[in-house]
Each structure stands twice: as structure tokens, then as C-alpha cells.
Amino acid sequence: MSISAAVIRRLAVFLATLLIASLIIFTLVQALPGNVAQATLGMGATPEAVAELSRRWGLDQPFINRYWDWLFALIQGDLGHSYATGLGVGQQLAPRLGVTAWLLVWSLPIACAVALPLGMMAAMWRRRRRGFVVNAITQVGFAVPVFFAGSILVIVFALKLGWLPANGYVSITSSPAAWASHLLLPVATIAIVQACFFARYVRSSFIDVMVEDYYRTARAIGWTRWRGLIRHGLRNAATSLLTVVGLQVANLLVGAILVEKVFVLPGLGSLLMSAVAAHDLAVVQVIVMLLVAVVLLINLLVDIAYLLVDPRLAGRAGGGL
């Protein structure tokens, strides 16, 4: 099978998965207890008012009709309207997306950049005390919950030292310096936890290299361990890091939602939280759909990247890596 056929095959699987996901999401979200009309009208709502609002919003239509209308609009790029605010979901989503994107765009590369040397040190010194220390740090760092790590950073850098703001957000256009200072702690929170996680994969992939013949040969001809690891191990580690990053996207997004809560950032996570609280299903289902689509898309890209790196994979059936 050619590479292009394999790519098309994976693309088809991607689209089919997305379609199934949309049905599952819509079903689950609609099955949530409660009623958005009731939630919007709040205490003091009469049953007639709730019924009227439900009718106006089409909530009394059969399930399959509502699903079909939603899906059809979604395919055409119409994300629908929020019940609670009356605003377009896309209009609400766009500014939030930017904040979450900044978080990920900064924390992911920083996490990788920290994880590589950290993992390398842990591998290199794995039989020494300092290697053990590095290993222990990554173990602890990964075990710490995101909100706890974030709270510690707030206490140290915002409350004790007073160097950085405790929470909040300023857009890059209104003040780049304030924007950076408000993002630093949340980005550091995600980066620290993720770096510790990645470092463990990097360590084992470097250790894999250290038992290979070519590494022993490199050492035999007089290369230092660092040189051997960098020349032979880095590519190996990078591939395994890529896999883990792909698999971690879902966790990263969840981490970003928690971090947004700790640092009161107006991102996707806080929109999801407030939409759930207001029972604003039109917003909830689009955000969940978006998160699923992002995760699937990243995995698709990783799959395709593998195909390009290792064409032997194109011959395998299925293609579910």
C-alpha cells in the first residue's frame, strides 16, 4: 500500500471517529439532568414560562431532529447560539480559545525543552546519587496535582515575593508586559508538571540507546557519554517524546482547564465551567466536541508523521497506532 493510500485511510478513520464522537457527545450532554430553560429562569420560574422557553428554543423537538439540526449546522460552520446569553457560540468561543492556545503554545515547548536535559541527566547518572535525585524530582513533580502546583507557585511568587500577579489575565494587545507577567505562573505550572512526565519517557529512551551496540562502539572509539547520547540518543528520544506529546494532548487540555480555574484565566476551561453551571448545553457540547476534535486531529497528525518517518507502517492494516 502506498503512503498516500494509507494517509487517506487514516483520514477516513478520523472523520468516522469524529462523527461517532458527535453522536455520543450530543447524547450524553442532552441526557444531563436538569433543564436549561429552568436554569435560565431560575427560582420564581413558573412551569408555563419554562415550557414556553423550551418551545422557543426547540427543546421540545424529538432527539434525532435536534441532533441532525445541530450536526448539519456544525458541518456548515454554524456553532449555534448560547441559550443563557443569546450570543453566538463561535463569538463566545473565539476570545477564550486564544487564551487557552497561549497557555499550550508556551507550556508545551518549555516542557519539552526542560524534559530533554532532565531525562538525559537521569539516564546518564542512573546509577549515581544525583541521577537518583533527578529521578525523584521528576517522580514527585509528576505526582503533584496541577492545582496544587499552581497554588504553591502563587503563594511563593505572588504572595511571598510579590514578583508576579496572583491571577487574572491581560490581553497581549493592551499590554505585552502585563500579558507576559500574567501568563508566566500558569505556563510554569503546566510546564513543570508536564516536563516531569515527559522526562521519564526521555530517560527510558536514552537508557534504551545506552545498551545498543552502536553506542558501545561510539564509547569505544573515545566519544564521551554526553557526545554519544546527543549524537545517537537524541533522535530516538525525540521520536518517543513526540508519541507521548500526542497522547498527552487530552491530559494537557484537562490540565489547562484546571490551571485556568486556579489563575482565573478567561479561557476555554472557564467558559466550559460556567456553561456547565448555567446548564448552557449549546456551549457545552461545542466545547467538548472541539476538545475531542483537537485530540483526534493531533493523533492523526502524529500517525501521518510516523508514516513519513517510517514508510514500513503504510503496509500495516488498520493503522491505529
Added chain:
Amino acid sequence: MVSAKRLIGATAVLLTWTLSLTACSVGGHDSDSDLVVGVTLEPPTLDLTMSDAAGIPQVLLYNVYETLVRMGDDGEIEPLLATSYELLDDGLTYQFDLDPEARFTSGTVVDAAAVKASIDLMSQGTSKLVTAAMEQIESVSVVDADTVAIRLKQPSNFWLYSMTSTPGVIFDPAINDLANTPMGSGPYTVESWTKGDRITLMRNDSYWAAQPQFKQVSFRYIPDPNAMVSAMLSGGIDVMAEMTSPDALGQFDDANRFTISSGTTNGEIVMGFNHDRPALQDLRVRQAIAYAIDRQALVDATWGGQGQVIGSMSVPTDPYYQDLTGIYPYDPAKARTLLASAGVADLQLALRIPITPYGGPAANDIATHLAEVGITVTVEELDFSSRWLPEVYTDGDYDMTIVAHVEARDIVNFANPDYYWHYRNPEFADLIDQADHGSSGDFVPTMEQAARLLADDAAAEFLFVFPNLVVCRSGIIGIPRNATSLSFDVSRISAA
């Protein structure tokens, strides 16, 4: 080895550099002209005719929009756009004399025609608060440019009071986008709204009355209590308008940095009974529950001792407030006797509450106290919109629940048998009716009688008044001690 050291060194340098670069911009606002207020609930929309969400009047009322008459700090009705008002001899018509100086931010005169147009606009609203006030209006007539007469369908002593709040807002006749672009006559205008973050108000430099000090005021929405405390401690906000974690008050002890003010609100925290339940229809059982609960101990244990105990559905700033806390003093022995005489043994009650910061601790405290007199209470915490509203509020599937009733003068809800308590007491309903429709001179004594009746009847367990706990940066003054309206009025705040 060199490369590893170099890497660590470079990282350290980079980190220090970034920190030093950003350190100078902490706080991020000019404290002489800007004020940042931390609040918890972001409004879903700015259209106050559509939604009763408390976040809307909190930011807009008296700041952006003004009313004919306003609520004073002591719970008295004060003039605002109207310099004076009188109830005409027919007992139905309120005549307001508008301040001839009053202008909308756009420069348009606030005249009788604008008042009439505002009432027309309000009448199309869906907010329960607004429709309740509008439904009582028979007609609005323009007497002359500065005089407007509003005639009611029947005499009402509650109506004028309700007009101090959202229903009484006077809109600029040019308004066309209530949800996004409020246009009023207040000292501030809405400059911007970053959803999920803040609403920024800008001073209206052509304001018709006294100019406020701060040029720019931001309401920052911080739902998480810990984040709110951190923001206040680190200088990210100047005022913490709502303290939802009284346990953290100790962190603001430093009087050189912070000022704490504690007053009352219109919020009664009430443990309501489902009067459809046979056991709770017995007065002796309700009295037993009242005797079994030590309310002061409950406030101390659950809300840091902040919050005044009350004995009925009334707060200290109500004109008809009286201290009724002595009717059922803490007396577990009496509670046991009453339960025995009611013939209920092994009473089991479901206390199903919405999740709130005060509800859980209060419910557990109550469960412990009731267990001491032989009542088994099962506490269940429910998500407000997805479970509490449909199950408890609508379907009445509960024995007891704990809710803060934050609207002013919401004692009238007890006169409505369809309200979720299902409280049916014709005598009480008659008193409310008399108080509302009778002469204004009889209003206070009749309301006092109604509040006492409610307390005697142990119609609910009235726990305490939600405190108005405000922490601000020291030097900031002008924040009223008591919150008598739904507005957080920033126009009178100044920095010494």
C-alpha cells in the same frame, strides 16, 4: 558536563531576566485613577429587563443606570432622578418631580417622556422582578416635561420600594441594544466587557450630579474564593466586594494594608420546610426543630461568627425589623418534650440543599443538633441548576433545604402557597395583603405583625443574615457598611 552546566546556567539567567522584566508590572493598574473590584458572579447579559441575575444590578444599578428614587444606606427611600415624589389623594397615583439638571450620558434631558418610554420598555421584559412591578402599573402620564404621574391598579406600599431597584431604571430613549450597550444617566458608562474576566466602567465626565473620584472602575469576576483572597493579598484587586470564605479573614489583619468592613445584606439564610410533609405540618415538630438549633453557635461554626442571627424573614435594615430571636431560644430539653407530645418517634428528615459555601457546613451542624433530640437528618448536596431546581424547587421532593433568599422584602413569598415551601397560612397572607394595599401609615406595624406571626408559627428555620463582608486596600473609603440594594455603588468610593 560543560553543556549541562551551561544549559542550567542559561535557564537560570533567562528565568531571572523574565521575572525582573515582569516584576515592575505587578498589579498592573494606576491606583490613583483606577479601581479594581473583585466580585464573584459574572452577569449572563447586561439586559436587566430579561434576567434576574444578581450580577447585572451589581455592576449597572446606580453606576450606569439611575432610578427615580434610590435605596439609601439605612434602607430609606431617597431621591435620585426625582427630587421629590408624592402619593396623590386617590391613593393610587405617584407623582414624581424630575431633577431639571438630570441628563443622560448622551446629553439628552431626563424628562417625563423618557420615564414613560422606560416603563414601556420594562413592560416587555421577562425578568420576574421587573414584570412584578410593571404589572401593577395602570398608566403613565406626562404632566409636564419635569413631572410624571404613575397610576397603579390598586394601592401598593411595596411598589415604590421595588422601583428603587431594577424595575425603576430609566433608559436613554436612544437605547437599542440592552444586552451589550447600556445607555443611562449614571456617573459611569460601560467601557468594555471581557467575558470571563472583567467589565470595565469609565467615568461619565459630563455627569449631571457630583463627579466620582475614580476615572476607571473594573469589576473582576473571580468565582474561586481562594483566588479572590490571593488577588486581594497580592494587590490584583483594590476591593473584595464579596468575602465568601470568612475563614480567610485573618489574612487581612494588617490594618496598615487592609480595611475590613462588616454589615448586613438583604439575604436571609433560611432552612425552609416542605409544608406538604405531614410531620412538618405539626407546629410542635417545627417548634422542636427551632428549639434544637443553637443559631449563634451555628454562625460561629459555619461562617466565622460573621452574620447576625434573626428570628424571622426580615433583616435589620428593613423598616419593620424587630429582634425575634428570643422566641425559640436554644433548649434541647424542650425540643424533646415537644416531639414526645407530637407523638413522633424516630423522625427522619431529608435535608436536600444546593451546593453553596455556607449550606454544607450549616446543614451538618443542624444534622448534629437535631440528632441530639432524636431526629435523624440525611444531608444531600445537589447541583443548583441541574438537580436542586428541578427536584426540590419544582417537584417539592424534600423535607428541608437551606437557601439564602437575597431579594429585598422577600417575606412576601410566604404568602404564596405555590412557592416551594408550600406554606399555607391565610392569616399571614391577609396581613401581607393589608400591609401592601392599606394606608402607608399602617405598613410598618402590619409588617411587624406578619413577621412575628411567621416566627411564632416556626414557618421556617430563620438562621442568619448573610453578612456584607468587604475587604479593601487601606485608604479606600466610601463603601457603605450595609448592602441595602443589589447595587455595588462605586460612585461614592474614593481613595484618601
